[in-house]
Amino acid sequence: MKKHYNIAIVGGGPAGTTAARFATSQGASVVVLEKDREIGVPVRCAEGISEDGLTKYVDINQNWIASTITDFGFISPSGKMVVFHSPTIGYILHRRLFDHALAEIAADMGAEIYTKAYVHGLRRDGSKTTLYLRHIGTETEVESDIVIAADGIESRIAHLAGFNTKLSPKDVEPCAQMQLANIDVNPNRGDFYLSNNWAPGGYVWAFPKGENTANVGLGISGKYAGNKSVLEYLKDFVAEKFPKASILTTTAGGVPVSKALDKLVGDGLMVIGDAAHQVNPLTGGGISTAMAAGKMAGSVAASAVKDKDISAKRLSEYQKQWDKTIGKDIKRLYRLKEWAINLTDTDYEDIARSLDGLTPEQVTLVKIFKQAVKKKPSLVIDVLKVFAGF
Amino acid sequence: MVIVNEKICDLCGTCVAVCPVDCIELTEFDLIIDYEICIRCNICIKMCPFAALTSETSGVEVNEKTL
Numbered sequence: 001m002k003k004h005y006n007i008a009i010v011g012g013g014p015a016g017t018t019a020a021r022f023a024t025s026q027g028a029s030v031v032v033l034e035k036d037r038e039i040g041v042p043v044r045c046a047e048g049i050s051e052d053g054l055t056k057y058v059d060i061n062q063n064w065i066a067s068t069i070t071d072f073g074f075i076s077p078s079g080k081m082v083v084f085h086s087p088t089i090g091y092i093l094h095r096r097l098f099d100h101a102l103a104e105i106a107a108d109m110g111a112e113i114y115t116k117a118y119v120h121g122l123r124r125d126g127s128k129t130t131l132y133l134r135h136i137g138t139e140t141e142v143e144s145d146i147v148i149a150a151d152g153i154e155s156r157i158a159h160l161a162g163f164n165t166k167l168s169p170k171d172v173e174p175c176a177q178m179q180l181a182n183i184d185v186n187p188n189r190g191d192f193y194l195s196n197n198w199a200p201g202g203y204v205w206a207f208p209k210g211e212n213t214a215n216v217g218l219g220i221s222g223k224y225a226g227n228k229s230v231l232e233y234l235k236d237f238v239a240e241k242f243p244k245a246s247i248l249t250t251t252a253g254g255v256p257v258s259k260a261l262d263k264l265v266g267d268g269l270m271v272i273g274d275a276a277h278q279v280n281p282l283t284g285g286g287i288s289t290a291m292a293a294g295k296m297a298g299s300v301a302a303s304a305v306k307d308k309d310i311s312a313k314r315l316s317e318y319q320k321q322w323d324k325t326i327g328k329d330i331k332r333l334y335r336l337k338e339w340a341i342n343l344t345d346t347d348y349e350d351i352a353r354s355l356d357g358l359t360p361e362q363v364t365l366v367k368i369f370k371q372a373v374k375k376k377p378s379l380v381i382d383v384l385k386v387f388a389g390f
Numbered sequence: 391m392v393i394v395n396e397k398i399c400d401l402c403g404t405c406v407a408v409c410p411v412d413c414i415e416l417t418e419f420d421l422i423i424d425y426e427i428c429i430r431c432n433i434c435i436k437m438c439p440f441a442a443l444t445s446e447t448s449g450v451e452v453n454e455k456t457l
Binding site: 222 | 400403404408412416418436437440441
Protein backbone atom coordinates (compact mmCIF):
# COMPACT_ATOMS: atom_id res chain seq x y z
CA MET A 1 0.00 0.00 0.00
CA LYS A 2 1.36 3.41 -0.93
CA LYS A 3 1.32 6.43 1.41
CA HIS A 4 -0.75 8.62 -0.87
CA TYR A 5 -3.46 8.18 -3.51
CA ASN A 6 -5.58 10.69 -5.36
CA ILE A 7 -8.72 8.84 -4.29
CA ALA A 8 -9.29 6.43 -1.38
CA ILE A 9 -12.52 4.42 -1.57
CA VAL A 10 -13.82 2.77 1.59
CA GLY A 11 -15.84 -0.33 0.71
CA GLY A 12 -15.41 -2.87 -2.10
CA GLY A 13 -19.05 -3.47 -3.10
CA PRO A 14 -20.52 -2.51 -6.49
CA ALA A 15 -20.57 1.21 -5.57
CA GLY A 16 -16.91 1.30 -4.50
CA THR A 17 -15.42 -0.78 -7.30
CA THR A 18 -17.49 1.02 -9.96
CA ALA A 19 -16.24 4.37 -8.63
CA ALA A 20 -12.70 2.91 -8.70
CA ARG A 21 -13.11 1.81 -12.32
CA PHE A 22 -14.33 5.19 -13.59
CA ALA A 23 -11.77 7.15 -11.58
CA THR A 24 -8.76 5.05 -12.72
CA SER A 25 -9.93 5.14 -16.33
CA GLN A 26 -9.48 8.90 -16.17
CA GLY A 27 -5.95 8.64 -14.82
CA ALA A 28 -6.43 9.00 -11.04
CA SER A 29 -4.50 6.81 -8.59
CA VAL A 30 -7.05 4.86 -6.56
CA VAL A 31 -7.07 2.54 -3.54
CA VAL A 32 -10.11 0.48 -2.44
CA LEU A 33 -10.21 -0.58 1.22
CA GLU A 34 -12.58 -3.47 1.98
CA LYS A 35 -13.06 -4.52 5.59
CA ASP A 36 -14.15 -8.09 4.91
CA ARG A 37 -11.76 -10.88 4.01
CA GLU A 38 -13.15 -11.32 0.52
CA ILE A 39 -14.78 -9.06 -2.05
CA GLY A 40 -18.46 -9.94 -2.49
CA VAL A 41 -18.75 -12.08 0.64
CA PRO A 42 -20.97 -12.50 2.57
CA VAL A 43 -23.80 -11.95 0.11
CA ARG A 44 -26.44 -9.89 1.90
CA CYS A 45 -28.65 -9.43 -1.14
CA ALA A 46 -31.59 -10.91 -3.03
CA GLU A 47 -29.35 -10.51 -6.14
CA GLY A 48 -32.01 -9.27 -8.56
CA ILE A 49 -31.36 -6.51 -11.14
CA SER A 50 -32.99 -5.33 -14.36
CA GLU A 51 -31.14 -5.80 -17.63
CA ASP A 52 -31.11 -2.07 -18.18
CA GLY A 53 -29.82 -1.39 -14.67
CA LEU A 54 -26.97 -3.78 -15.31
CA THR A 55 -25.86 -3.18 -18.90
CA LYS A 56 -25.61 0.59 -18.45
CA TYR A 57 -22.62 0.00 -16.20
CA VAL A 58 -20.96 -3.30 -17.16
CA ASP A 59 -20.84 -5.84 -20.00
CA ILE A 60 -22.73 -8.99 -19.11
CA ASN A 61 -20.76 -12.16 -18.46
CA GLN A 62 -22.82 -15.37 -18.31
CA ASN A 63 -20.57 -16.70 -15.51
CA TRP A 64 -22.25 -14.48 -12.97
CA ILE A 65 -25.83 -14.71 -14.25
CA ALA A 66 -27.70 -17.31 -12.15
CA SER A 67 -31.01 -16.97 -13.97
CA THR A 68 -32.95 -14.82 -16.41
CA ILE A 69 -36.30 -13.45 -15.28
CA THR A 70 -39.12 -12.79 -17.74
CA ASP A 71 -42.11 -12.84 -15.37
CA PHE A 72 -43.02 -11.74 -11.88
CA GLY A 73 -45.57 -13.38 -9.62
CA PHE A 74 -47.45 -11.48 -6.92
CA ILE A 75 -49.02 -13.83 -4.38
CA SER A 76 -51.87 -12.57 -2.18
CA PRO A 77 -52.35 -13.64 1.47
CA SER A 78 -54.88 -16.31 0.40
CA GLY A 79 -52.49 -17.67 -2.24
CA LYS A 80 -53.96 -16.06 -5.35
CA MET A 81 -51.19 -15.37 -7.88
CA VAL A 82 -51.11 -12.48 -10.35
CA VAL A 83 -48.43 -12.99 -13.00
CA PHE A 84 -46.89 -10.00 -14.74
CA HIS A 85 -44.95 -10.58 -17.97
CA SER A 86 -42.24 -7.93 -17.95
CA PRO A 87 -41.54 -5.96 -21.12
CA THR A 88 -37.84 -6.07 -20.20
CA ILE A 89 -35.88 -8.94 -18.71
CA GLY A 90 -34.20 -9.13 -15.34
CA TYR A 91 -31.40 -11.20 -13.88
CA ILE A 92 -30.63 -12.96 -10.64
CA LEU A 93 -26.88 -12.63 -10.12
CA HIS A 94 -24.25 -14.67 -8.37
CA ARG A 95 -23.20 -11.63 -6.33
CA ARG A 96 -19.95 -13.18 -5.13
CA LEU A 97 -18.80 -13.69 -8.74
CA PHE A 98 -20.31 -10.40 -9.89
CA ASP A 99 -18.58 -8.36 -7.19
CA HIS A 100 -15.31 -10.15 -7.95
CA ALA A 101 -15.70 -9.29 -11.64
CA LEU A 102 -16.31 -5.59 -10.90
CA ALA A 103 -13.23 -5.57 -8.65
CA GLU A 104 -11.12 -7.34 -11.29
CA ILE A 105 -12.08 -4.79 -13.96
CA ALA A 106 -11.12 -1.93 -11.64
CA ALA A 107 -7.86 -3.68 -10.70
CA ASP A 108 -7.00 -4.31 -14.38
CA MET A 109 -7.30 -0.58 -14.94
CA GLY A 110 -4.84 0.13 -12.16
CA ALA A 111 -6.90 0.48 -8.97
CA GLU A 112 -5.26 -1.12 -5.93
CA ILE A 113 -7.66 -3.23 -3.88
CA TYR A 114 -7.06 -4.45 -0.33
CA THR A 115 -9.25 -6.74 1.75
CA LYS A 116 -9.29 -7.13 5.54
CA ALA A 117 -8.60 -3.39 5.55
CA TYR A 118 -10.84 -1.80 8.17
CA VAL A 119 -10.92 2.02 8.33
CA HIS A 120 -11.70 3.25 11.85
CA GLY A 121 -10.64 6.88 11.78
CA LEU A 122 -10.42 9.90 9.54
CA ARG A 123 -8.67 13.25 9.81
CA ARG A 124 -9.02 16.09 7.37
CA ASP A 125 -6.05 18.41 7.15
CA GLY A 126 -6.14 21.24 4.62
CA SER A 127 -6.30 19.66 1.21
CA LYS A 128 -5.70 16.07 2.35
CA THR A 129 -7.51 13.40 4.31
CA THR A 130 -5.75 10.74 6.36
CA LEU A 131 -7.54 7.44 6.88
CA TYR A 132 -6.54 5.31 9.86
CA LEU A 133 -6.96 1.62 9.24
CA ARG A 134 -6.16 -1.88 10.39
CA HIS A 135 -4.89 -4.00 7.52
CA ILE A 136 -4.72 -7.71 8.40
CA GLY A 137 -4.29 -6.77 12.03
CA THR A 138 -1.64 -4.09 11.53
CA GLU A 139 -2.37 -0.42 12.20
CA THR A 140 -1.49 1.84 9.30
CA GLU A 141 -2.63 5.02 7.59
CA VAL A 142 -3.15 6.25 4.08
CA GLU A 143 -3.51 9.76 2.71
CA SER A 144 -5.68 10.92 -0.18
CA ASP A 145 -7.04 14.02 -1.89
CA ILE A 146 -10.59 12.65 -1.97
CA VAL A 147 -12.27 9.98 0.14
CA ILE A 148 -15.27 8.16 -1.31
CA ALA A 149 -17.40 6.49 1.39
CA ALA A 150 -18.94 3.34 -0.08
CA ASP A 151 -19.04 1.46 3.20
CA GLY A 152 -22.62 0.27 3.20
CA ILE A 153 -25.53 0.66 5.57
CA GLU A 154 -23.17 0.41 8.55
CA SER A 155 -21.22 3.40 7.18
CA ARG A 156 -19.27 5.38 9.71
CA ILE A 157 -17.00 7.26 7.34
CA ALA A 158 -19.61 9.87 6.44
CA HIS A 159 -20.53 10.11 10.12
CA LEU A 160 -16.86 10.55 11.12
CA ALA A 161 -16.68 13.35 8.56
CA GLY A 162 -19.58 15.12 10.28
CA PHE A 163 -22.49 14.11 8.03
CA ASN A 164 -25.88 13.34 9.48
CA THR A 165 -26.44 9.75 8.33
CA LYS A 166 -29.17 8.88 10.86
CA LEU A 167 -31.88 6.54 9.63
CA SER A 168 -35.21 6.48 11.39
CA PRO A 169 -36.30 2.87 12.12
CA LYS A 170 -39.27 3.27 9.76
CA ASP A 171 -36.79 3.98 6.97
CA VAL A 172 -34.86 0.73 7.44
CA GLU A 173 -36.02 -2.77 6.55
CA PRO A 174 -34.44 -5.51 8.63
CA CYS A 175 -34.11 -8.54 6.34
CA ALA A 176 -33.23 -12.22 6.48
CA GLN A 177 -32.59 -14.54 3.57
CA MET A 178 -31.99 -18.23 2.98
CA GLN A 179 -30.80 -19.93 -0.17
CA LEU A 180 -33.09 -22.92 -0.45
CA ALA A 181 -32.44 -26.10 -2.44
CA ASN A 182 -34.78 -28.94 -3.37
CA ILE A 183 -37.71 -26.63 -3.99
CA ASP A 184 -40.17 -26.29 -6.83
CA VAL A 185 -39.68 -22.88 -8.45
CA ASN A 186 -40.17 -21.46 -11.92
CA PRO A 187 -36.57 -20.67 -13.00
CA ASN A 188 -37.69 -17.61 -14.99
CA ARG A 189 -40.15 -16.04 -12.56
CA GLY A 190 -39.41 -13.86 -9.55
CA ASP A 191 -42.10 -14.14 -6.89
CA PHE A 192 -43.30 -11.62 -4.31
CA TYR A 193 -45.48 -12.82 -1.43
CA LEU A 194 -47.59 -10.07 0.11
CA SER A 195 -49.18 -10.44 3.52
CA ASN A 196 -48.74 -8.77 6.86
CA ASN A 197 -48.60 -12.22 8.41
CA TRP A 198 -45.58 -13.17 6.32
CA ALA A 199 -43.80 -9.79 6.29
CA PRO A 200 -45.58 -6.77 7.82
CA GLY A 201 -44.99 -3.61 5.80
CA GLY A 202 -42.62 -5.46 3.47
CA TYR A 203 -42.67 -8.58 1.34
CA VAL A 204 -41.19 -12.04 0.88
CA TRP A 205 -39.15 -12.63 -2.26
CA ALA A 206 -38.39 -15.95 -3.93
CA PHE A 207 -35.83 -15.36 -6.68
CA PRO A 208 -34.71 -18.48 -8.55
CA LYS A 209 -31.00 -19.19 -8.89
CA GLY A 210 -31.41 -21.87 -11.52
CA GLU A 211 -33.48 -25.05 -11.26
CA ASN A 212 -34.86 -26.08 -7.85
CA THR A 213 -32.99 -23.44 -5.88
CA ALA A 214 -33.82 -19.86 -4.94
CA ASN A 215 -33.02 -16.94 -2.68
CA VAL A 216 -35.99 -16.80 -0.34
CA GLY A 217 -35.96 -13.87 2.00
CA LEU A 218 -38.03 -11.16 3.53
CA GLY A 219 -37.87 -7.67 4.85
CA ILE A 220 -40.34 -6.00 7.17
CA SER A 221 -40.92 -2.32 7.75
CA GLY A 222 -38.88 -1.09 10.71
CA LYS A 223 -42.17 0.43 11.83
CA TYR A 224 -43.37 -3.07 12.76
CA ALA A 225 -40.09 -4.44 14.11
CA GLY A 226 -39.78 -5.59 17.67
CA ASN A 227 -42.07 -8.43 18.63
CA LYS A 228 -40.74 -11.11 16.34
CA SER A 229 -37.37 -11.12 14.57
CA VAL A 230 -37.29 -11.32 10.77
CA LEU A 231 -35.46 -14.62 11.08
CA GLU A 232 -38.48 -16.03 12.93
CA TYR A 233 -40.81 -14.64 10.25
CA LEU A 234 -38.66 -16.31 7.58
CA LYS A 235 -38.51 -19.66 9.38
CA ASP A 236 -42.31 -19.64 9.65
CA PHE A 237 -42.72 -18.75 5.96
CA VAL A 238 -40.31 -21.45 4.78
CA ALA A 239 -42.00 -24.05 6.99
CA GLU A 240 -45.36 -23.09 5.42
CA LYS A 241 -44.38 -22.81 1.75
CA PHE A 242 -41.19 -24.88 1.34
CA PRO A 243 -41.29 -27.50 4.11
CA LYS A 244 -38.96 -29.94 2.30
CA ALA A 245 -36.26 -27.41 1.46
CA SER A 246 -32.63 -27.71 2.43
CA ILE A 247 -31.20 -24.44 3.68
CA LEU A 248 -27.81 -23.69 2.10
CA THR A 249 -27.21 -20.24 3.60
CA THR A 250 -28.85 -17.97 6.18
CA THR A 251 -27.93 -14.29 6.24
CA ALA A 252 -29.16 -11.08 7.84
CA GLY A 253 -29.15 -7.60 6.38
CA GLY A 254 -30.56 -4.13 6.69
CA VAL A 255 -31.79 -2.10 3.73
CA PRO A 256 -32.13 1.69 3.81
CA VAL A 257 -35.56 2.60 2.43
CA SER A 258 -35.35 6.35 2.96
CA LYS A 259 -34.67 9.15 0.57
CA ALA A 260 -30.98 9.51 -0.33
CA LEU A 261 -28.83 11.68 1.98
CA ASP A 262 -29.55 15.40 1.45
CA LYS A 263 -25.85 16.10 1.32
CA LEU A 264 -23.75 13.68 -0.75
CA VAL A 265 -20.48 15.65 -0.79
CA GLY A 266 -18.19 17.67 1.43
CA ASP A 267 -14.69 19.10 0.94
CA GLY A 268 -12.66 16.11 -0.25
CA LEU A 269 -15.49 13.67 0.52
CA MET A 270 -18.21 11.88 -1.45
CA VAL A 271 -20.77 9.34 -0.21
CA ILE A 272 -22.21 6.64 -2.50
CA GLY A 273 -24.33 3.46 -2.46
CA ASP A 274 -26.07 2.13 0.64
CA ALA A 275 -23.92 4.50 2.74
CA ALA A 276 -25.73 7.35 0.96
CA HIS A 277 -29.07 5.49 1.21
CA GLN A 278 -29.17 5.27 -2.60
CA VAL A 279 -31.66 2.41 -2.77
CA ASN A 280 -35.07 2.10 -4.44
CA PRO A 281 -37.17 2.52 -1.28
CA LEU A 282 -40.17 0.66 -2.68
CA THR A 283 -38.34 -2.53 -3.72
CA GLY A 284 -35.14 -2.30 -1.68
CA GLY A 285 -33.11 -2.84 -4.87
CA GLY A 286 -29.76 -1.10 -4.75
CA ILE A 287 -27.17 -2.72 -7.04
CA SER A 288 -27.93 -0.57 -10.05
CA THR A 289 -28.30 2.67 -8.08
CA ALA A 290 -24.97 1.92 -6.38
CA MET A 291 -23.21 1.48 -9.72
CA ALA A 292 -24.87 4.64 -11.07
CA ALA A 293 -23.60 6.66 -8.12
CA GLY A 294 -20.17 4.99 -8.39
CA LYS A 295 -19.90 5.99 -12.04
CA MET A 296 -20.95 9.59 -11.36
CA ALA A 297 -18.77 10.03 -8.26
CA GLY A 298 -15.71 8.26 -9.72
CA SER A 299 -15.77 10.40 -12.86
CA VAL A 300 -16.32 13.69 -11.02
CA ALA A 301 -13.61 12.81 -8.45
CA ALA A 302 -11.03 12.07 -11.15
CA SER A 303 -11.66 15.30 -13.01
CA ALA A 304 -11.65 17.28 -9.74
CA VAL A 305 -8.22 15.83 -8.90
CA LYS A 306 -6.98 16.75 -12.37
CA ASP A 307 -8.18 20.33 -11.89
CA LYS A 308 -6.68 20.44 -8.37
CA ASP A 309 -10.04 21.53 -6.95
CA ILE A 310 -11.50 19.06 -4.45
CA SER A 311 -13.86 21.53 -2.78
CA ALA A 312 -17.42 20.51 -1.93
CA LYS A 313 -18.53 22.97 -4.61
CA ARG A 314 -16.54 21.17 -7.30
CA LEU A 315 -17.59 17.70 -6.11
CA SER A 316 -21.25 18.72 -5.97
CA GLU A 317 -21.31 18.09 -9.73
CA TYR A 318 -21.92 14.46 -8.66
CA GLN A 319 -24.82 15.50 -6.43
CA LYS A 320 -26.35 17.55 -9.28
CA GLN A 321 -26.16 14.59 -11.66
CA TRP A 322 -27.71 12.32 -9.03
CA ASP A 323 -30.52 14.73 -8.08
CA LYS A 324 -31.70 15.30 -11.61
CA THR A 325 -31.70 11.61 -12.59
CA ILE A 326 -32.23 8.77 -10.09
CA GLY A 327 -32.64 11.11 -7.12
CA LYS A 328 -35.90 12.41 -8.60
CA ASP A 329 -37.34 8.90 -9.02
CA ILE A 330 -36.33 7.92 -5.50
CA LYS A 331 -38.40 10.76 -4.06
CA ARG A 332 -41.48 9.44 -5.90
CA LEU A 333 -40.75 5.84 -4.91
CA TYR A 334 -40.37 6.97 -1.29
CA ARG A 335 -43.88 8.44 -1.32
CA LEU A 336 -45.21 5.15 -2.70
CA LYS A 337 -43.32 3.17 -0.05
CA GLU A 338 -44.68 5.38 2.76
CA TRP A 339 -48.15 4.48 1.53
CA ALA A 340 -47.43 0.82 0.76
CA ILE A 341 -46.27 -0.04 4.30
CA ASN A 342 -49.85 0.60 5.47
CA LEU A 343 -51.58 -1.76 3.03
CA THR A 344 -53.69 -4.45 4.71
CA ASP A 345 -54.22 -8.06 3.71
CA THR A 346 -57.72 -7.09 2.55
CA ASP A 347 -56.15 -4.49 0.24
CA TYR A 348 -53.83 -7.14 -1.24
CA GLU A 349 -56.77 -9.49 -1.85
CA ASP A 350 -58.79 -6.69 -3.48
CA ILE A 351 -55.92 -5.86 -5.85
CA ALA A 352 -55.45 -9.53 -6.77
CA ARG A 353 -59.20 -9.95 -7.37
CA SER A 354 -59.40 -6.85 -9.56
CA LEU A 355 -56.79 -8.31 -11.91
CA ASP A 356 -58.41 -11.73 -12.04
CA GLY A 357 -58.74 -13.16 -15.52
CA LEU A 358 -56.02 -11.01 -17.09
CA THR A 359 -53.22 -12.85 -18.90
CA PRO A 360 -49.60 -12.16 -17.84
CA GLU A 361 -49.25 -10.08 -21.02
CA GLN A 362 -52.26 -7.94 -20.07
CA VAL A 363 -51.06 -7.27 -16.52
CA THR A 364 -48.86 -4.19 -16.17
CA LEU A 365 -47.23 -2.62 -13.13
CA VAL A 366 -49.17 0.56 -13.91
CA LYS A 367 -52.44 -1.44 -13.72
CA ILE A 368 -51.42 -3.12 -10.46
CA PHE A 369 -50.36 0.09 -8.76
CA LYS A 370 -53.21 2.20 -10.14
CA GLN A 371 -55.58 -0.31 -8.59
CA ALA A 372 -53.58 -0.27 -5.37
CA VAL A 373 -53.58 3.53 -4.97
CA LYS A 374 -57.31 3.86 -5.69
CA LYS A 375 -57.88 5.13 -2.16
CA LYS A 376 -55.08 7.63 -2.51
CA PRO A 377 -55.45 9.19 -5.97
CA SER A 378 -52.76 11.79 -5.28
CA LEU A 379 -50.21 8.99 -5.85
CA VAL A 380 -51.43 8.16 -9.36
CA ILE A 381 -49.04 10.63 -10.93
CA ASP A 382 -46.10 9.04 -9.08
CA VAL A 383 -47.21 5.61 -10.31
CA LEU A 384 -47.44 6.83 -13.91
CA LYS A 385 -44.01 8.47 -13.73
CA VAL A 386 -42.05 5.63 -12.12
CA PHE A 387 -43.73 2.75 -13.92
CA ALA A 388 -44.12 4.34 -17.37
CA GLY A 389 -43.92 1.52 -19.91
CA PHE A 390 -44.36 -1.18 -17.26
CA MET B 391 -27.65 -2.57 29.06
CA VAL B 392 -27.52 -3.94 25.50
CA ILE B 393 -25.71 -7.25 25.20
CA VAL B 394 -24.51 -8.77 21.90
CA ASN B 395 -24.80 -12.52 21.54
CA GLU B 396 -21.80 -13.13 19.30
CA LYS B 397 -22.93 -16.66 18.48
CA ILE B 398 -26.06 -15.24 16.81
CA CYS B 399 -24.84 -11.88 15.44
CA ASP B 400 -24.37 -11.99 11.64
CA LEU B 401 -22.39 -8.68 11.56
CA CYS B 402 -24.94 -7.14 9.15
CA GLY B 403 -24.75 -3.59 10.52
CA THR B 404 -28.49 -2.87 10.78
CA CYS B 405 -28.06 -1.78 14.42
CA VAL B 406 -25.27 0.63 13.45
CA ALA B 407 -27.54 2.30 10.90
CA VAL B 408 -30.42 2.90 13.31
CA CYS B 409 -28.53 3.81 16.51
CA PRO B 410 -29.61 7.42 17.20
CA VAL B 411 -26.39 8.26 19.08
CA ASP B 412 -23.88 6.34 16.92
CA CYS B 413 -22.55 4.27 19.78
CA ILE B 414 -22.21 1.02 17.78
CA GLU B 415 -19.26 0.19 15.57
CA LEU B 416 -19.01 -2.79 13.24
CA THR B 417 -15.36 -3.75 12.74
CA GLU B 418 -13.96 -6.44 10.44
CA PHE B 419 -14.74 -9.10 13.05
CA ASP B 420 -16.98 -7.80 15.83
CA LEU B 421 -19.58 -5.37 17.07
CA ILE B 422 -18.51 -2.81 19.67
CA ILE B 423 -21.00 -0.86 21.80
CA ASP B 424 -19.81 2.26 23.61
CA TYR B 425 -21.83 2.09 26.82
CA GLU B 426 -20.81 5.62 27.84
CA ILE B 427 -22.68 6.99 24.83
CA CYS B 428 -25.54 4.42 24.68
CA ILE B 429 -28.85 5.90 25.89
CA ARG B 430 -30.57 2.51 26.36
CA CYS B 431 -33.27 3.31 23.79
CA ASN B 432 -33.29 -0.36 22.64
CA ILE B 433 -33.99 0.53 18.99
CA CYS B 434 -31.08 -1.74 17.98
CA ILE B 435 -32.67 -4.64 19.87
CA LYS B 436 -35.99 -4.18 18.04
CA MET B 437 -34.36 -3.91 14.62
CA CYS B 438 -31.84 -6.78 14.84
CA PRO B 439 -32.83 -9.31 12.11
CA PHE B 440 -31.59 -12.28 14.13
CA ALA B 441 -32.53 -11.14 17.67
CA ALA B 442 -28.84 -11.21 18.58
CA LEU B 443 -29.16 -8.19 20.85
CA THR B 444 -30.83 -8.33 24.23
CA SER B 445 -31.25 -5.97 27.11
CA GLU B 446 -30.03 -6.93 30.53
CA THR B 447 -31.41 -5.02 33.47
CA SER B 448 -29.90 -5.37 36.90
CA GLY B 449 -31.78 -4.28 40.02
CA VAL B 450 -35.35 -3.02 39.98
CA GLU B 451 -36.70 -0.55 37.45
CA VAL B 452 -38.47 2.43 39.03
CA ASN B 453 -40.10 5.57 37.74
CA GLU B 454 -41.35 8.77 39.33
CA LYS B 455 -44.91 7.53 39.83
CA THR B 456 -43.96 4.44 41.78
CA LEU B 457 -41.48 6.29 43.99
